[in-house]
Amino acid sequence: xxxxxxxxxxxxxxxxxxxxxxxxxxxxxxxxxxxxxxxxxxxxxxxxxxxxxxxxxxxxxxxxxxxxx
Amino acid sequence: xxxxxxxxxxxxxxxxxxxxxxxxxxxxxxxxxxxxxxxxxxxxxxxxxxxxxxxxxxxxxxxxxxxxxxxxxxxxxxxxxxxxxxxxxxxxxxxxxxxxxxxxxxxxxxxxxxxxxxxxxxxxxxxxxxxxxxxxxxxxxxxxxxxxxxxxxxxxxxxxxxxxxxxxxxxxxxxxxxxxxxxxxxxxxxxxxxxxxxxxxxxxxxxxxxxxxxxxxxxxxxxxxxxxxxxxxxxxxxxxxxxxxxxxxxxxxxxxxxxxxxxxxxxxxxxxxxxxxxxxxxxxxxxxxxxxxxxxxxxxxxxxxxxxxxxxxxxxxxxxxxxxxxxxxxxxxxxxxxxxxxxxxxxxxxxxxxxxxxxxxxxxxxxxxxxxxxxxxxxxxxxxxxxx
Amino acid sequence: xxxxxxxxxxxxxxxxxxxxxxxxxxxxxxxxxxxxxxxxxxxxxxxxxxxxxxxxxxxxxxxxxxxxxxxxxxxxxxxxxxxxxxxxxxxxxxxxxxxxxxxxxxxxxxxxxxxxxxxxxxxxxxxxxxxxxxxxxxxxxxxxxxxxxxxxxxxxxxxxxxxxxxxxxxx
Numbered sequence: 001x002x003x004x005x006x007x008x009x010x011x012x013x014x015x016x017x018x019x020x021x022x023x024x025x026x027x028x029x030x031x032x033x034x035x036x037x038x039x040x041x042x043x044x045x046x047x048x049x050x051x052x053x054x055x056x057x058x059x060x061x062x063x064x065x066x067x068x069x
Numbered sequence: 070x071x072x073x074x075x076x077x078x079x080x081x082x083x084x085x086x087x088x089x090x091x092x093x094x095x096x097x098x099x100x101x102x103x104x105x106x107x108x109x110x111x112x113x114x115x116x117x118x119x120x121x122x123x124x125x126x127x128x129x130x131x132x133x134x135x136x137x138x139x140x141x142x143x144x145x146x147x148x149x150x151x152x153x154x155x156x157x158x159x160x161x162x163x164x165x166x167x168x169x170x171x172x173x174x175x176x177x178x179x180x181x182x183x184x185x186x187x188x189x190x191x192x193x194x195x196x197x198x199x200x201x202x203x204x205x206x207x208x209x210x211x212x213x214x215x216x217x218x219x220x221x222x223x224x225x226x227x228x229x230x231x232x233x234x235x236x237x238x239x240x241x242x243x244x245x246x247x248x249x250x251x252x253x254x255x256x257x258x259x260x261x262x263x264x265x266x267x268x269x270x271x272x273x274x275x276x277x278x279x280x281x282x283x284x285x286x287x288x289x290x291x292x293x294x295x296x297x298x299x300x301x302x303x304x305x306x307x308x309x310x311x312x313x314x315x316x317x318x319x320x321x322x323x324x325x326x327x328x329x330x331x332x333x334x335x336x337x338x339x340x341x342x343x344x345x346x347x348x349x350x351x352x353x354x355x356x357x358x359x360x361x362x363x364x365x366x367x368x369x370x371x372x373x374x375x376x377x378x379x380x381x382x383x384x385x386x387x388x389x390x391x392x393x394x395x396x397x398x399x400x401x402x403x404x405x406x407x408x409x410x411x412x413x414x415x416x417x418x419x420x421x422x423x424x425x426x427x428x429x430x431x432x433x434x435x436x437x438x439x440x441x442x443x444x445x446x447x448x449x450x451x452x453x454x455x456x457x
Numbered sequence: 458x459x460x461x462x463x464x465x466x467x468x469x470x471x472x473x474x475x476x477x478x479x480x481x482x483x484x485x486x487x488x489x490x491x492x493x494x495x496x497x498x499x500x501x502x503x504x505x506x507x508x509x510x511x512x513x514x515x516x517x518x519x520x521x522x523x524x525x526x527x528x529x530x531x532x533x534x535x536x537x538x539x540x541x542x543x544x545x546x547x548x549x550x551x552x553x554x555x556x557x558x559x560x561x562x563x564x565x566x567x568x569x570x571x572x573x574x575x576x577x578x579x580x581x582x583x584x585x586x587x588x589x590x591x592x593x594x595x596x597x598x599x600x601x602x603x604x605x606x607x608x609x610x611x612x613x614x615x616x617x618x619x620x621x622x623x624x625x626x627x628x
Contacts, residue, residue, distance in 0.1 A: 017237050018278045019588035021553050021579065025282040025333035027523040029419055030363040030371055037430075039114040039144045039452065042161065047118070051444065053381050053404050054347035054355035055292075056270070057325030062292035064247040064268030065222050066163075066191060066215055093540040094618055096611045099533050235588070423567050 112454035122444035124402030163191040191217030219252035254302040264297035282333035294321040337365040352385030377411040409440040430454035488601040492584035496574040499561040514546040519592040538571035
C-alpha cells in the first residue's frame, strides 16, 4: 500500500503544474465542485446509499447514521 | 531653563503628531479592524421524493409488498468565519410518509411504529469546524446527532487536507465514527429492546489539477460496520410458505474506490465524470458511473443534464424463497441484484452583487430514478443560497 | 549637559511615539527593474507601467476578475490608493490574462477607483516570474521592484513605508 501511495504522489508531482494565474476556467462555479453544493451532495449520497447496496468513497461513511440504512 | 523645558514639551508633542500622521498607511487604516465573527453563506435546499414500486421491506408476502412513499427533505446550511476557523452548521430534516407501511400484522396493535410509520420525521444537526493552520493545511473536526422514530445516531469525525505544488495537488484524509441506537422489533412489531450498530470509516483522496481546464480526483473509503446492520423488522418469504425474519451478518467491511474528472469545455460548458467501484464481504460487487454536462447560457444562468447507471450483483444470501434453516437471509430489494438508472436536469442562476450580498444562487431540478427490480422515484429539488 | 537634557527628552519622546499598528519593514530583497513590456489601458491603448508611474513609489497589484481572493482586497486597495497619494505614492492594478474590455466592464461594475492596466497575454507577469493572483509588488522611485508578495498584507504595507522613507532620505 505504501509503495502505491508513493507512486501516486510521484505521478501527481509529475503532472502539469498549473500556475495560479492560469486557473480562470477552473474558477467558474460550474467547475468548482463535483456537485452543485454540499447539500446536493448529501441528497445524492443519502438517496443512493438507502436504495442501493453500494456507498462510500466520497468522504462519508458507507452506512449507519439513519434508520433507513 | 523653563523655556528649554517648554520647548522640549512642544518638540515632543510635535513628534507624537508626526507619528500619528504616519498612521494613514497603518494596517488598521488600510485593512480596518478585523471582524471577529461573520456569516459567510447561508443555503436552503428542499427536495421532494415520490417513490413507487414493490419489495420485501414490509410484511407483505409471498409477493413483494408496496414500497410507495413520499419524502420531504429540507436542508439548511450556514457557514461562518471566525479568524482562522470556519464553522459549518448543517440541519437536514426528512419527513417520510408511508415508511414501513406494511410492517405490522399482529394483534394486539404491537407498538407505536404502526402509527409512527405513517409519517416518520427524522432530523440531524451537524457541526463541522475547519481550522486553516497555514496557507496549505486545513484540519477539521466534526460532530453530529440524528434522531428519528425509532432510531438515534451520533457521529464524530476528524480529518485534514494539505496542498502541494502551488495548490496543484491536494491530499485529504478523514476518519469518521458513527454510533447508532435502534429499537429492535420482531416482524410482527413487538419491541424487544434496543440494538446497537457502529460504523467506522476512513477516507483518503487526492485531487490533482491535470491542466488549466481539467481536475481529477481519486478517493478510497473503507467502512467497517459492526452490530445490528438491518432495521430488524424486514421480512423474508420462506420456502415453506411462511414469512421469516431477516438474518444479516454482524460485520460488514465495505470498500469504495471513486474516480472523478471535471473538464471545462471551450464553449463555456463543462463535462464531469464519476465512477465508483464497490465491494464488501457480503458478496456485493457494484459499479456506478455518472456523467454530468453543464452549459452556460449567459453570464448568470446554466443548465445541467446528468445520467447515472449503477449495477450491483446483490448480496450472496439474497433470496425471495429462503430456507427456514438459513443462517443468513435477506429479501431486501436494496440488497438484490439489479441495474438502476437516473436521468436528471437542473437549471441554476448565480447572480453576483457588489454589495453586502456578494452572490445569490437559485436552482431548480428534476431527476427520475428507476431500477430493474421495480422501484421508481421522482425527485424534485430547489435551492436558494446567499454568499455574504 | 543639563542644558541639553530637555531637548534630549523631546528627542526621546519623538522616537517613542506610538506605532502599535505599524509593522517593522521586511528584510531587504534583491530588487529588479520593472520589465519594459507594453501593457494595455482599459480602453485598449498601449501603455507602459514605468511611464505611468513617472518616478513615483507604487503598489502594483496583479489580479484577475475571476479571483475571489483579489476581490477580497478591493476595498483595502481603494483606501490605500486614497491615503498613499498624500505621500506621493500611487496604487496601480494590473489585470492578468484577460481581454481589456472584460476588465473594463468589471472595473466599472465594481466601482474601482484606482488606476488599472491590463496584461492580456501574461507577458508582464511572466517576465516578473509572478504566477500568483493576487500578487503585490512595491516599486521604488527609480522603477525597481523592491518587494514581492501575495495578497496585500502588513508586510507589503511595511515595504511601502520603507520605500517612501528611503525616497525621502535620498532627497
